[in-house]
Amino acid sequence: MNFGSDNQAGASEPVLTALTDAYRGTASAYGTDHYVQAATAKLKEGFETDLQAFFVVSGTASNTLALSTMVEPWDGIICHHQAHVYLDESSAPALLTGGAGMLPVPSKGLRIDAQGLTTMLERIPNDPPHNLRPRALSITQANECGQVYSVAEVAGLSNIAKDAQLRVHMDGARFANAVAALGCSPAELTWKAGVDVLSLGATKNGAVAAEAIVFFDQTLATDFEYRLKRSGHLTSKARMYGAQFSAWLENDHWLDLARSANARATELRSGISRSGGIRLAFDTQSNETFAIINKTLYRDLLAEGVSLFDWYADALPPQVPIKDSEQLVRLVTSWATSSDEVIDLLNTCERLSGSTPKANET
Amino acid sequence: MNFGSDNQAGASEPVLTALTDAYRGTASAYGTDHYVQAATAKLKEGFETDLQAFFVVSGTASNTLALSTMVEPWDGIICHHQAHVYLDESSAPALLTGGAGMLPVPSKGLRIDAQGLTTMLERIPNDPPHNLRPRALSITQANECGQVYSVAEVAGLSNIAKDAQLRVHMDGARFANAVAALGCSPAELTWKAGVDVLSLGATKNGAVAAEAIVFFDQTLATDFEYRLKRSGHLTSKARMYGAQFSAWLENDHWLDLARSANARATELRSGISRSGGIRLAFDTQSNETFAIINKTLYRDLLAEGVSLFDWYADALPPQVPIKDSEQLVRLVTSWATSSDEVIDLLNTCERLSGSTPKANET
Amino acid sequence: MNFGSDNQAGASEPVLTALTDAYRGTASAYGTDHYVQAATAKLKEGFETDLQAFFVVSGTASNTLALSTMVEPWDGIICHHQAHVYLDESSAPALLTGGAGMLPVPSKGLRIDAQGLTTMLERIPNDPPHNLRPRALSITQANECGQVYSVAEVAGLSNIAKDAQLRVHMDGARFANAVAALGCSPAELTWKAGVDVLSLGATKNGAVAAEAIVFFDQTLATDFEYRLKRSGHLTSKARMYGAQFSAWLENDHWLDLARSANARATELRSGISRSGGIRLAFDTQSNETFAIINKTLYRDLLAEGVSLFDWYADALPPQVPIKDSEQLVRLVTSWATSSDEVIDLLNTCERLSGSTPKANET
């Protein structure tokens, strides 16, 4: 039972077939091949606009190289206090932007809210050139707390950002899950809502390893190949990325995969609501579920080989109570998760906790 | 006819099969999976020593991250004046070392020679802290001019380097071709000859995209995962690298591929020696061949769709004459090149240049 | 009336005389002169230990270059949430450490306390290599909120830091004021209490422009001249620093200057306690005083040309109430501030606010 992370899943058959096919012949190097061109064409079609796209091997590269186009080395990048790019990407933002720093929003909700962003922008130290100067906002969609921003929320944050001369970046490591959850179009959720650059992740959702940096504001893409090159991300056999993304985008395959992952998460959340020994920490809308379990059950689950992931207790909203005897965990379903696996996890929890389902309590 | 670069070739079937197989199930993330462990075990076996290995997606990442472990940000790295890491990796060395600079050997032979290195070390400005302080030597094997250093040459350069407190790095983007050309063991050509870290490339020789950074001096590997992470090279689904390298190293598959590429180069060089309209610029020992052709033929070849690569005229040793009407080109054979392709190229040259083979001239 | 900052004061006559004298002849360059040697000797004497010292022109250079010796570019530096090096030194820490980040202690007291530091070290994300790894603690003494850490407090924090493998840096832009306030020896407040490197500021306390980086742990000073050089801080006519520091340290001149600044602050705080229209925001022990005044008085003071400095409202402890109609200001006295100036400010406040002294209220 693997609920540790969607990056532990494999790759979908269409992606694997496309990758294999692409390597049974020659292709020109460094992104000039027709696989990359085809993937870019599919992105234009999928996002209903002209754009430029570049491809890298990791989300960290995708996020930080994207951000490097938006800020000067002496600027700051506003983000959620649980943002991956703030907590989980080491000093990559500093390295690849040349020194810029992350500025987490002080108000600690599960998502960035308009009021918190506005207040922060008003109060942040502003005595040039002494302080970090905010010049970008990075929104994760779906975010690290499993939240999906509505189109209106994204547009609202973008408007505040633009008014304050900030560029808008979207960390879309789980963008497909957000689109699937909202049922909107990719365009509505990005450039139509003010997003300048999207870091679009395929790795967690069925690819071998492929992340796209999608420039809706193409002026930011100037010299981007130099940024790739100097960070070691200009791959010679770049068809790797082109082949994966083409197959992934073809016929909404990416959204089908994400819908499946989301559906399993819905089943999981529903099951947890009815189970004893485990409860939802807070509501989520994507393929991530956060639960609170007592530490005895937690240890028993690990002992049975269930893959879980401890989560930062600081992520909890103040109103969510957690005891010292309890553990906050993240449970992720992927495109490859089956309903049987979900049921298996729920049954295991009940068996180990010796509890009966909550349905019986009523 | 593709002789532009070995990075335009595809991937071998064993590599593709292994990659596909690895993605038909789950695996733990960030290099903790058993594919990566198996690849490391095979490297230890192949190099007959304990070692640490890390994997990245490009030669530039492999070279510059390796070098970053050897020097302080205020140091210099000695290399050949045609070294890839000096001429063709943009500002990656500066970025990933934190500021260190490349120091090309002034004497301009086709390979670094002991005398040139010694003289350079004696004469280089040495007024601390004003100048770049040499602390590493990077040797490309086989090198950018198609040269293969003998085991004795590598050991000789390493000895000079070590005496001057320099670490020794080997850029092995075409290391397999060098081993195949020399018929020595991988161990003899690396750690036994004083190499501290090897950047071992599989991409040009049958892989999809996979480069290993092999630490024979394991003290240099301290904190290396942080270097990977902060440059965006810690890949979540790292099994990609493990699966490729395992298949590539299995049963000397990598050396078989390199032997084939080298054999085609030998056929090509032999054919050029007998042909009119084209001549060898200088001797090479690997899968790279450098030829001088007149510009009319050059343009005709391009017009027929032959993939060639212009080369820096500065690479020519002073004694090799080249006319303004001539062009220096690099011709690379890969594991995928067939003898028929070589014959086809030679015939095309003769047809286009209207010349008869040199054998007839005698 | 200048209470804006001690960096607006001039330089003391002994410092000016020494500086002038040093430039009436030749001296060897880049810190090899006897003025620098004499200053270093005086530092050894004043701190009662062997040490290495280097000199720079600004506090930002002093702090960030010192910190650069303590951490790797992927590490984090723990500090107070109001630390100058966190809020007011732009991206200098990232630039000069090569990418390291500041990690402010979450608990928001006026000074770092042992409990807050301990809790932070327990809870900080610790999943290598994904997060910033804490490796240094920076304590400002006297700090940005006017607080002076006792010898026992410094030693307590250092012990916690050392147990967690952190190096200890002291930002001593106002170190002289702290020593003067505590009446302890410089040694007791630094290396005897676990401080590895002190950034010792003279600029704010009587010098023209001179900051010393004092290495008690001399292993950290390795290659430090390269750090100076590459950041543009290896000054050719370095006697500038040597001459200033020699005169400044001579016969406890530096402590006399600091005692005077502190005494004026005591007079100011005492006067504020007795005055209407202005009140102390919180207690301080150095030459900085924080007061809350209503915004009408604030504007009237500015209109009269009084030099004040707005301070971050976030600096206030939660229990200090401030109204929207009020302004938090910082008032700094320097070695050059006279008692008459203090009285003048107090009288002006009373005149403008139309209030009578509080003494009359009782």
Place this chain on the structure above:
Amino acid sequence: MNFGSDNQAGASEPVLTALTDAYRGTASAYGTDHYVQAATAKLKEGFETDLQAFFVVSGTASNTLALSTMVEPWDGIICHHQAHVYLDESSAPALLTGGAGMLPVPSKGLRIDAQGLTTMLERIPNDPPHNLRPRALSITQANECGQVYSVAEVAGLSNIAKDAQLRVHMDGARFANAVAALGCSPAELTWKAGVDVLSLGATKNGAVAAEAIVFFDQTLATDFEYRLKRSGHLTSKARMYGAQFSAWLENDHWLDLARSANARATELRSGISRSGGIRLAFDTQSNETFAIINKTLYRDLLAEGVSLFDWYADALPPQVPIKDSEQLVRLVTSWATSSDEVIDLLNTCERLSGSTPKANET
């Protein structure tokens, strides 16, 4: 007898007086004071144009921060193969530009010549994004080999540079000596000849420590205070620079000082031409003189305490013969050098070498 470097001289009395006067009172911080404003006004007057100026403590900071405004971190900066910024500023260019590299002109004359620059621009590797992309030219005036570029030479190089999209920087550590040597106006030698930014040094020519970065192209000055701040070069008591530069520029004091230094160099060169045991290595036009002496005399001079400076033999043009028994030395005269010192040095050479003046040979 001090001929080692003009940075070993003291400071002129007008500079010292101005500096001292400026520190006998308060002034606002971080360059907002009226001393800095007055210095900027004098620069505008002296250069007969509007401009922006910033001030730093060292030539390395001045050069590399200036260059950082001209290039992206993946660009290259063309310079002479003996340029201070290439050979003698450690990794400062890489650090402060974010990774850009120096590209020395291959043709090795004593100064950059138009033909050498043109040829270099034609032949430099140009396969984006793989190579360093030239985007700036840095000319030292007077240069490290004592050469003074004529106004026409500067304009000629600037034209070539501008045609190739390069910005033009002038390293003017000895700019005053060049103006004094040519008798032209500062404007003619800089912005009228195509120079975008001048690093104007006062330190070597009578100041305590003061370097100005003068932006003729003011678009390059955007955000420059952030560059100062993050490298630790935003000095709080910046009046230090303003006071020095005001006095230095006042009434052509700077040119008087340079004329004196140049005149002593002329006397020295003239004397060397007539002396035995020492000969000029090549002609120079500024306050630097390069001489070849036999090693016995060299050692004897050092033993007598004469301050000399070994110079890179590589600086010699190919046609200048030097024997293994000889030493190339640099002799620098400063504003403080007296004619007596020059005569003293010449007499000492003759006495130690046991030779009679060449005049007697005829």
